[in-house]
Amino acid sequence: MSIWRVLLTIIFPPLSVLDKGCGSIIIVFILWICGWVPGTIAALVILNNPDRH
Template identity: 65%
Template sequence: MSLWRVILSILFPPLAVIDKGCGSVLIVLILTLLGWIPGVLAALIILNNRR
């Protein structure tokens, strides 16, 4: 996880997970709309998973 991705996930979480798939983007977008902190946490968790 690069510093750029961390900064992007704090500023706009759905954009940080755009390359992880449509499902991840939708989940993070919904969580961001419900509250900024859940969106940021979800984006950081998705980015931290190494597959």
């Protein structure tokens, strides 16, 4: 994961998971609306998951 992806995750988490699929975007967006921290953590977990490419 690049430093730019991490910075994008901190600034706007749904945008950082655009290439991971529609379900990931929706989940991260809903969590991000509920609070910045849950959305950021969810985006980092999705980006660091080695099973998803």
